[in-house]
Amino acid sequence: MSEEYVLETQDLTKHYGGVHALEGANFKMRKGEHVAIMGDNGAGKSTFVRQITGVEQRTRGKVWLYGEEVNFAGPLDAREAGIETVFQTLALADDLDVPDNLFLGREITKFDWLGPFRMLDYKAMREATIEGLNRTAVKIPNIRNSIRNMSGGQRQCVAIARTATFHSRLTIMDEPTAALGVQETAQVENIVRTLKEAGEPLILISHNMRQVFDLVDRIVVFRRGRMCADLDIKSGDYTGEDVVSYITGAKTGEEFMEHAL
Amino acid sequence: MSEEYVLETQDLTKHYGGVHALEGANFKMRKGEHVAIMGDNGAGKSTFVRQITGVEQRTRGKVWLYGEEVNFAGPLDAREAGIETVFQTLALADDLDVPDNLFLGREITKFDWLGPFRMLDYKAMREATIEGLNRTAVKIPNIRNSIRNMSGGQRQCVAIARTATFHSRLTIMDEPTAALGVQETAQVENIVRTLKEAGEPLILISHNMRQVFDLVDRIVVFRRGRMCADLDIKSGDYTGEDVVSYITGAKTGEEFMEHAL
């Protein structure tokens, strides 16, 4: 609707058979804003992301991107509209190596007039890959090894590097640092700060309270498939404990009272 | 070798083709001890676990369990020897539901004289499942749904509940709380404390400094495939910062100096 919002959803809902995984989410985020989504396991956070990025078709509801109503048929559409996503499942092709995965779907190519048979520029991709990985501080002994053989954290860093390498109108990261070590986490947090400085909006899903308080402007809490709080943490009104009580259901944001369970 | 150790390894090594993922690990843990393994992504922690539990065959080295040399041909052997493991990859069968996964490989059965065709006691398994899951505080709307449709945290809780439901001589958890929410993490930490009280030994792999300091007696740090520190944190001599400097390679434990890179 309004152009001032990067993303806006209205009554966004997803049912899986009998499971009401997401119910009537009204979400808004302003330009340049960094928003965290928190909530228990199974609260519907990833489901929310999948609806926005067109991975699944929503049961009902509407989504606007930069004021324009969108209805993505698939993740390809979402990416073309400028949404870059690190999915919780990472979405890596196990048999391909690191550069292949990093550039999957947008390979650097030569002789583009050859259409689908245009040639891959392996060298350029390899170089860009090493650069991208360096930003996450991860160590990968041989990037030509297939992703199948990477450790949990290495896989996650590849997925993050993929997103961080490309410019976007909205970045979404679903638990990006879950499997990361201390150093790598710090680096990824730096990447997020860089985005903030560049004014690029971000949705961060995380269970890490410290991280969220360090990085974002606002926290949206999901519980049992519904939004149940929307906390402007830069105001300094909220502590970690407050957030936890929203997550556990001890408290509910006023504007969400009517749905309280 | 000595019976006083629950687990002992000598020169445990694993090479994947040219990648030296684990190199000469000499690891010991006493009865009742809880030990954490920390280290960067790709440091070889999960590789260490895979060698101990027989998931892979080691390149060289020896392993003793309760003083007895063991050489597991597969994870089945390890389990039969009393090692319960939560793998980083979780090892869940996606098409089966929660109780099926919890009891995979050790179903509750009736008419056992029927051999492989003995009958499943679905009711008993379902009840035990709900009990097991309650201990992790995770919420799963319908446990008869297949695991494929569970959220990241729900999957992890199923894997943890599986381990926690059975008694063992050694429990290993590879980043068990990586995907968990605040409440669920607290519950899993409680499970670990219960083990401690019961005197059951545990190896915990985690990147979470607070958690490690809260829960375990000793931290072993891996770097680039080698053990590089062994810190008795109950002594109070070490802080989180110390541990980080071992992880990043700023410091190296004295006894490991010779291998330092």
Place this chain on the structure above:
Amino acid sequence: LEIGATFSRFDDNWLTVLRNGMVEYAESIDGLTYQQEDASDDLAKQIDQVTNFVAQGVDAIIVNIVDTSAGAAITAAAGDTPLVFVNREPDNVNELPPTQAFVASNEIESGTLSAFEVCKNLRAEGKGNGARGYLMNGQLSNQAAVQRSKDVHDVIGMDMCNFMEIIDEAPANWSRDEAQDLMTNWMSSGEPFDFVLANNDEMAIGAIQAMKAAGMDMADVQVGGVDASQDALLVMAAGDYDVTVFQDSVGQGTGSIDAAIKLANGEKVDTKVYIPFVLVTPDNMNDFLDKN
């Protein structure tokens, strides 16, 4: 009047000629509904097709049996419905009930005629004191193939033809293309040979193509097959092919439909009608040019 027919397979060249002839003939008879099915060489499927026809209430059934040793099972499946076996002789031919009959050729003749003619030609060429050659089998699971190969061995077993020696025999599964490859494989050993016998024309043509591609003079080699297909006769006309055997499709086709109609009307028919094979050589080939 309704007739259902089932054939052992639709993609067999000679049976196709038979089949299409029968469709044409059936169309020329007023008030006859004629329906044909493909058993694709599956005996059980054929038995089920017969059962299906019975469930359907057809007035008569025509069967080109997949396996001649399953006559009893087909006979039983038909029950009271009139049935005519065509082309292949079921093993229970002597015990057929009065509602059943058969119109066929005796398979033993075909292979024998062809091999014996080749034997005579070799003698005439003065190779009577020793000739070597190859034998190409059809599908080894097919009874016509087994029978025709056995015929060849029987002929070579006779005193008059025991100068012939088979260097090797191998299946080329009725197919021209496989026969080409098999022949080329044989020739790659460099052994000289004087004749090639094949269970059908297609394989014989494949062998001839391979030999010509290798630059051999077809006058030096006797080639014998079975079927007298049009392709084969044209190869014969070109002087490359020596002996084949003709089987009368029109005779068998119209004969079986006539018998089926009579049985359906409750009339009596001869239970056995044999239609003989005829030897075809360059001398008499013009009589057969437009027959198959």
Place this chain on the structure above:
Amino acid sequence: MADTSHGTGGLVFDKSKRSWPNELNIALALIIIIAIFEILGQVLPYMNGQSFLFDTRDRFDSVFNEARLKIIILQVAIIGIIAIGVTQVILTAGIDLSSGPLVAATAMIAMSFAQTELVNGNPNPKAVFGPWAMDLPVIIPVLAGLAFGAMIGAINGTFVAYFRIPPFIATLGMFLGCRGIALWWTSGNPVSFPTESYSFIGSGMMPVVWFLALAAIFHFILRYTVYGKHTYAIGSNEEAARMSGINVKRHKVMVYMIASMLAAFAGIVLSSKASTAQAGMGEFYELFAIAMAVIGGISLTGGRGSIIGTVLGAMVLGVIRSGFTYVKLDGSYQLMAMGSIIIAAVILDQYRQRNRA
């Protein structure tokens, strides 16, 4: 408001919307196909209003055309027996191509121990062995056949499980091997004239009895026993099954053995039904058995499906075949139409499944 009888709390779970079993879709496809034939019967001018399923001869005792109902299932019963085994192999994410030739080889072997000495007073012209092997009790050919099947299955399973040969190749090797054995056994000659008790195994509606009985047994086993659970687990995620302590290798050998024994039994029933055994029998049976399973909703990537689905898949093929004869479709069109209907049935299934989610 949340029904949590089987959950540990959490979101709203609306039990009334429980997932609609896959098998219902296939049953629906089956009914639609039957309806289409019924309508075609009314519409096509040359059919004179004959009915596909119902009896138009106005009898008292039945409204159905029993002969048709019987043949619909009879003609898929034998391949159906194979499909029960193949289903289990596919559930483990494997495949079994050897079943067709195995049917032929078993038929040859079993039949040669089931021959009668005298045929209409003459000595049996197709006798394979000497008089010692004549008129043996029926149990001997049956056991010989099943033992042969078990052996082939054990080899298949060993290659797949212990030597890690892709199932496609291991069973393709056996496909060639069994065809070879069938040809070699009597150098291509058919084996005929079984004893009466052997003939009984496949006579009349017996194949249907075997098929349904075996389907029921294995349905139960897959659903309610450890064997079944492990079969699904291996197909769902073999690595996870291994890590959970299932003896994956031993289990796979067992699955392949059971599948091959079922195929061997199908060979016995087939040879009994046809009163003869022939090396070329069972051609393409492996493909149709797999097709039955897949039409019945068994996922070729393993872990999903049920025997009920396979039985319904078999029925779909049976109805199609009878239907074609019923509408007098010419043989050369039958294949094309069969291909289209199979695809249509699966499209329908997919469509319903997607709409459910």
Place this chain on the structure above:
Amino acid sequence: MADTSHGTGGLVFDKSKRSWPNELNIALALIIIIAIFEILGQVLPYMNGQSFLFDTRDRFDSVFNEARLKIIILQVAIIGIIAIGVTQVILTAGIDLSSGPLVAATAMIAMSFAQTELVNGNPNPKAVFGPWAMDLPVIIPVLAGLAFGAMIGAINGTFVAYFRIPPFIATLGMFLGCRGIALWWTSGNPVSFPTESYSFIGSGMMPVVWFLALAAIFHFILRYTVYGKHTYAIGSNEEAARMSGINVKRHKVMVYMIASMLAAFAGIVLSSKASTAQAGMGEFYELFAIAMAVIGGISLTGGRGSIIGTVLGAMVLGVIRSGFTYVKLDGSYQLMAMGSIIIAAVILDQYRQRNRA
């Protein structure tokens, strides 16, 4: 000490132990099989010390038995062309069963536009169409055949990608469909007597030329182009490929079309080589094409393998066939031996692969 030229630091990475390409194993298997035949030739008494590969006639111009070398590859060239396409389908974790019947149908269609008016001065007895379709330029039958292949491929691909029919079923449907089309086109009659230019396509060693040229082209395409990368990605993890923004559906249709066009081309070459087209042609070609790919190390679960592997897999089959003729193995043993050798080749491959890890 760590060679990190292609990494971002970290563990020791010993480049000298780089993974040993899979294809080498198959090449090794090939050499072993050849050696076995060579030894058999020396050992078997009735072989008179004939050599398998070498020329024993003591000529100057060659030490090899060229005729044998040629036929080894010639006899697998046509199925090999199909295998190049099937390889791509399998790389996407699909399967194509329709290629055998497609070969037959294409052969019939192409050949009926490639007939000559006069055969030895007589009118063509097998003429399908009237005189207008006689002695057409060779490009017309070729294009007709390829267009037909493209159409079948597009249908296969559409069913698989857009209707989500399991590839096994979609292409089994087409298997039946194409067999039907082949039978229906001339109601089972063979089509013969092509023009000279059409005959040239499959004459002599031309099939080998086509096979190797196409293999080289597609090897390059799979390895160095976006098309290839996406093919591997889809087979490796379709969901990930989709989430990464690859248009999976469109790509799959393209892959199935290419595969079917290659099979169609194989049909053209085959009918040209045999100078005839028959509805029963190409039986079991689909199985052997898949076998070549799998022997060549293409994983049926997708994402792994290469065209070089497939070419080597084809060579294995070719050597086996020639070898059997060479040692004069009896027909009924050939199938059994073939089955065993295929399995042995793959065991060897598996064994080497495991030892490497």
